[in-house]
Amino acid sequence: MMTVIVIALALFAVVLFYTAVRSRRKQTGQIRPVDLKAFRTLMDRDDELFLRGKLPRSKFFHLKRQRIRVTLRYVARIAANASAVLRMGEAARLSPKPEVAQAAAQVLELATQIRLQCLIAMGKLAMEYAMPSLQLTPGMLAPKYQSLRENVSRLGDLQTQNRAPLATAI
Amino acid sequence: MPLKAYMTNLWFLALALQSLLALVLLAKRAWNKFPVFLGYSVFNLCAAAALYMVHGSRVTYFYTYWTCEAIGLILGFGVVYEIFGTILVPYPALRRVATVVCRTAIILLLVLGAIVIGAQSSGERNQIMASILVAEEATRIVELGLLMFLFLFSSAFGLHWRQSAFGITLGLGLFTAVELAAVTLRNHLGTAATQTFGVVRILAFNTSLVVWLGYLLAPERVTSNADVPKTAQLEQWNQAVMELISR
Numbered sequence: 001m002m003t004v005i006v007i008a009l010a011l012f013a014v015v016l017f018y019t020a021v022r023s024r025r026k027q028t029g030q031i032r033p034v035d036l037k038a039f040r041t042l043m044d045r046d047d048e049l050f051l052r053g054k055l056p057r058s059k060f061f062h063l064k065r066q067r068i069r070v071t072l073r074y075v076a077r078i079a080a081n082a083s084a085v086l087r088m089g090e091a092a093r094l095s096p097k098p099e100v101a102q103a104a105a106q107v108l109e110l111a112t113q114i115r116l117q118c119l120i121a122m123g124k125l126a127m128e129y130a131m132p133s134l135q136l137t138p139g140m141l142a143p144k145y146q147s148l149r150e151n152v153s154r155l156g157d158l159q160t161q162n163r164a165p166l167a168t169a170i
Numbered sequence: 171m172p173l174k175a176y177m178t179n180l181w182f183l184a185l186a187l188q189s190l191l192a193l194v195l196l197a198k199r200a201w202n203k204f205p206v207f208l209g210y211s212v213f214n215l216c217a218a219a220a221l222y223m224v225h226g227s228r229v230t231y232f233y234t235y236w237t238c239e240a241i242g243l244i245l246g247f248g249v250v251y252e253i254f255g256t257i258l259v260p261y262p263a264l265r266r267v268a269t270v271v272c273r274t275a276i277i278l279l280l281v282l283g284a285i286v287i288g289a290q291s292s293g294e295r296n297q298i299m300a301s302i303l304v305a306e307e308a309t310r311i312v313e314l315g316l317l318m319f320l321f322l323f324s325s326a327f328g329l330h331w332r333q334s335a336f337g338i339t340l341g342l343g344l345f346t347a348v349e350l351a352a353v354t355l356r357n358h359l360g361t362a363a364t365q366t367f368g369v370v371r372i373l374a375f376n377t378s379l380v381v382w383l384g385y386l387l388a389p390e391r392v393t394s395n396a397d398v399p400k401t402a403q404l405e406q407w408n409q410a411v412m413e414l415i416s417r
Contacts, residue, residue, distance in 0.1 A: 002290045003358045006307065010351040013314050017343050020321045024336065083328025090260040090330070105262075112264050115327045 031084050034077050042071045045135060061132040068129045072122065079118035082111040173365055180372045181222065187379040188215040194386050198334075203256070206248040207338055211382075213238075213245055236302060243309050249342060250316045256335050257324055264327060271323060272316075279315040283308035292357050303357040310350040317343040337385020341378035348374030 041047065048067075052060050085107060092104035124136040191211050200208045217238035224230045258268055286308045292300035320339055324331060331339075349371060356367040 002286060003354055006286065006311065006354045007351050009311065010314065010347045010354075013318050013343060013347040013350075016318055016321055017340055017347070020325065020336075021340065023325065024331070079328065083330075086261065086328065087330045093260065108261065112261060112267075112327070116267065119326055 031081050032077055034074060034081065039071075039074045039078075042067055042074065048135065064132040065129055068125050068132075072125055075118050075121050075125065079115055079122075082114040082118065085111040086115070173369065177365075177369055177372065180369070180376060181218070184372055184376050184379065185215070185218055185222070187376060187383065188218060191215075191379055191383055191386075194383060198386065204249075204252060204334070204338065206245065206252040210242070210245040210249050214242060217242065239306065243306070243313065246313055246342065246346070247316075249338065250313065250320065253335050253339050254320060257320070257329055257331060261327075261329065264329075268323065272319065275315065275319045276312075279312040282315070283312050286311060290357065292360075294357060294360050300357070303353055307350065307353050307357060310346055310353060314343070314346045314350050317346060333388060333390045334386055337382055340385070341381035344381060345374050345378035348377075 048064070051063060055063065089104045089108040089111065093101055093108060095101045095104065128134045128136055188211065192215055195204075195208050195211055217234075221231065221234055221238065224234050254268075254272065258265055287304055290304050290307065292304060294300040294303060317339060321343070323329075352367050352370045352374070356363045
């Protein structure tokens with residue numbers, strides 16, 4: 001039995017390495033837009049409470065799962081944007097200008113926190129998808145993301161190579 | 171071709187590839203970026219040469235082989251630690267989270283290793299050999315688990331790997347995975363699997379050497395700057411989402 005488990009672990013590792021190679025090839029570093037207003041609407045718990053009160057249980061569960069699927073896409077996009085910002089912030093952090101380096105460090109810190117929040121949000125949303133009666137508000141993400149936008153914009157203003165369009169894009 | 175001759179050829183190929191890897195690492199001044207990996211590579215080259223020299227004497231070969239294996243394992247852990255530090259350098263904000271998650275992973279892997287040592291039955295008649303094989307199996311589980319942790323953690327946080335660091339981890343991971351499977355089967359099947367174990371091991375190591383050389387010699391990929399989407403695209407996306415919401 002133990003032999004089978006260990007062999008399975010080794011096989012899983014090989015699959016994981018293969019996936020890592022494939023996803024590395026696909027990595028583009030593209031920033032894709034996120035409509036925070038729509039995202040906030042999706043995350044609005046009052047809205048959910050309203051629907052819960054108005055709709056029959058089965059219909060509410062169906063609708064909630066649909067909302068979760070869309071929300072997960074948003075969270076995945078926010079996470080991808082945060083890692084793209086992380087990659088770009090690397091170079092700016094080494095800038096000889098102290099104000100640029102400091103702004104980049106703040107952006108990196110925020111982007112890291114957002115990645116962490118995204119992971120937590122994904123976990124909570126997955127649990128809510130499995131049990132729609134749960135309500136595990138992952139509400140910190142939208143304000144943090146807004147803050148990241150502002151910081152990236154500030155960093156763009158400080159750098160000679162203006163990154164303001166990037167801030168509006170994310 | 172008989173298995174023994176095939177093994178010898180693979181051994182010479184490994185020696186040639188290891189010499190090339192050492193040269194590439196020295197040419198790239200790897201002692202600045204990856205000193206432990208450089209040490210690991212040079213040690214493996216010396217170990218392979220030493221094992222070839224003593225392969226006539228069964229007892230000397232046995233002790234040399236397992237001593238080199240133990241040192242190689244320790245250096246392997248050193249390489250994992252080195253890569254862990256390298257990928258986290260640009261992300262100081264992640265260090266605390268990474269350290270906590272890594273410690274948890276190490277504890278879980280040590281528990282798994284201990285379970286393997288306690289529960290694994292051996293098909294090997296020689297008790298010393300059986301103990302060595304189980305110990306190696308447990309240690310390889312910890313090593314492979316840490317390498318998997320590196321990939322999972324960096325993928326969860328979308329961390330960017332430098333080409334060389336990615337290649338080193340991938341090569342080591344592949345070798346460790348095959349080595350773990352081989353040592354487990356060798357332990358389970360007994361001495362009947364010794365020769366097959368040897369061939370699989372050297373094939374896996376040669377593959378890792380090719381991976382290391384490939385990633386070290388290939389030019390570093392330039393990360394493209396962000397593509398700023400057009401306003402029309404943004405509007406389309408918003409409209410689609412709003413439709414989904416109001417459906």
